[in-house]
Amino acid sequence: MIVVEVISYISIFTGVFFFAVGTIGLLRMPDVYTRMHASTKCDTLGISLVMFGLILLNGLTIFSLKLAILVLFVWITNPTAAHAIALAAFETREISDDYVPFSREEENYD
Amino acid sequence: MSNNILIFASLLLGMLIFLSLIRGIIGPSSLDRIIVINVIGTKTVSIMVLFAIIFSEHYFVDIALVYALISFIASISVAKYLEKGTIS
Numbered sequence A: 001m002i003v004v005e006v007i008s009y010i011s012i013f014t015g016v017f018f019f020a021v022g023t024i025g026l027l028r029m030p031d032v033y034t035r036m037h038a039s040t041k042c043d044t045l046g047i048s049l050v051m052f053g054l055i056l057l058n059g060l061t062i063f064s065l066k067l068a069i070l071v072l073f074v075w076i077t078n079p080t081a082a083h084a085i086a087l088a089a090f091e092t093r094e095i096s097d098d099y100v101p102f103s104r105e106e107e108n109y110d
Numbered sequence B: 001m002s003n004n005i006l007i008f009a010s011l012l013l014g015m016l017i018f019l020s021l022i023r024g025i026i027g028p029s030s031l032d033r034i035i036v037i038n039v040i041g042t043k044t045v046s047i048m049v050l051f052a053i054i055f056s057e058h059y060f061v062d063i064a065l066v067y068a069l070i071s072f073i074a075s076i077s078v079a080k081y082l083e084k085g086t087i088s
Helices: A002-028 A032-058 A062-092 B002-026 B030-054 B060-086
Strands: none
Touching: A002 A032, A002 B002, A002 B030, A032 A062, A032 B002, A032 B030, A062 B030, A062 B060, B002 B030, B002 B060
């Protein structure tokens, strides 16, 4: 039983570490696309690891089922929100002109 | 003992929320602020579930589900508004 607790605490703190990496990327990346890249992926993995640790800590109850449903919901909604924000950033062009990850002169990719 | 570890994890998450609020204050465009809203919503859901274990109040998870739903709708609607100029 103590092994399961240790594994769950390791999982929870790995999730907190990924949240920290996402926050550092949010603070230090140069434009909107890279900030969203860092924060969204790290947040999805972080909340998955935290919920996995709590499911291991709690056992097979209805509470764990709700946590699994929450993880599935976050897996669906978080990339969708990131996609909508990226589309808005591409449409409004609110990024700096000196950092271009792709060629912006040719407009024929849609 | 086990509660102390979970309280420490939620304190770290609160600290990370304040760190990402810096980007929300100095962020040059409004899209950065939407990203910060999304990030803070995800971290708040994690803190709510950790508090549900710490205080053994298991109905906090339902509130966390509703909070995740509202955060998702906020991100989607503000991004659509900035993209098209209207919500329809």
